[in-house]
Amino acid sequence: MKRGFLESTFVGFARVVTRAMISEETARRRGLLQALDPRVRVVGLFSLVLAVTLSRKISVVVALLTVAVAIAILSRVSLFVLVKRVWLVVLGFTAVIAVPAIFVTPGDPVATFGFLTITEQGLRTAAMLILRVETAVTFTTLLILCTPWTHVLKALRAFRLPKEAIAMLAMTHRYVFLLVETASQMLESRRSRTVGILKPAAQRRMAARTAGVLLSKSIELSNEVYLAMQSRGFRGDIQILSDFRLDAWDYLGLTAFLLAGGLAVWMGR
């Protein structure tokens, strides 16, 4: 039986969520980022993201994008994955905002199509926007791909982020899979009992019911999980075992990241 629009959308969503969040394979490889302490990765890559957002020159942002690609290669991250899952997707989203800027930004005309005029300043603004977003998302993706989620959370904890926020992030990560799996099973079960093609209105009703049941299940699940946490001594204060240690390589990496970020901000001012 052919999948309906809603079901296809959900299956696609489930695939994207699962792919986006499972990064252990890349994280286990031996590479530049993987060799660094997670706290250095978090600070270093965020300092580069900050440099991207503060730079006002296209050449500097291009240089930072080149740095991102170099880090990806040295960290054994597939460029194909970066192009397909990051650059093309980001381009699609950013272009929606960037393209109108080509025409509406006042400046020196480059070309005219009927009543639409492309300006040099418009092209620069659009290029800057797209490059900035692409570069910042690339750095963030590198952090996620090369660092197990647990280490990201522990690193954030090391920076005194509220424990409650960390616990929420951890639980969301954990249970999004369970709920996606439950929803998939519910859709499969419904398909196995459905004969013929449902009308769009019936499909929408079915989807709304499925969403309702899923919400009830997620509430029940969260209650159960809370009981399980209480049973093992949870009193509202998450305790985390942090065994990170900084060595000379980490200090070198941190210095390199901060220098690169600082240089980019200074040159791009």
Add this chain to the structure above:
Amino acid sequence: MPVLFELQDACFEYDGIPALRGLSLEIAQGERVALLGANGSGKSTLLRILDALHFASKGSVSFDGQRLTPELFQRDDYALAFRRRVALVFQNPDVQLFNPTVFDEVAFGPLQLQWPKETILSKVAEAMELMGVTHLRDRPPYRLSGGEKKRVALASVLVLDPDVLLLDEPTATLDPRSQSQVVDLIQEWKGSSKTVITATHQLEIVEDIADRVFVLEEGRVAATGIPPEILPNYELLLRANLVHAHRHSHGSVIHSHPHLHSHSKHEH
């Protein structure tokens, strides 16, 4: 042995639906007890009451002479001491496995109880070794098989080395080898000071895991006794939905007999 748990006319309901209807029982320290009952008989609710996750709406529940109340569990000192002594393995391991990796999962309890770091590391390693999950240390629990999840859930509780173990269907979803591993573990605790209370409807393991049996029916204790008294009582087990008539054929002759799945045999 002194009485550890004492329930007198304990009642509990979920949103107006009664789960326990005036249940009374006593469990002594060091006893190995099986709670038998069909689905919905109140086994899981009883375990949660014993673990002070729920509190009786009527009647009383006492642990080691102390009446368990929500007010008592507002006190950190009592709550943590109780959690150190009593631990529950949930029926659905997905509920119990909420940490990002197996190691974090097993370390969760000791961390909450604020054990020293070195103790946590060694105890976690021991518990993972005991349940054969050391090789899964850095794996996220949601990517494990059903049996692996159950073994991690067990390790996450055994690491606390509690005095009282509450096990809700511990062998469900396990393959035969892992099942026998769990049964062996419970057998090893025989004669120790550990109190093990297991909810199950798998009659074939009862003789191995329990010295005393409570049969639950609609939130009450329908019968209690030692396994050799309870297990051959076909009428009782049939009434409690724990056995059914098994029909099959021998050549052209079709007949039926009680389906017990226990060590008992039937004659043709």
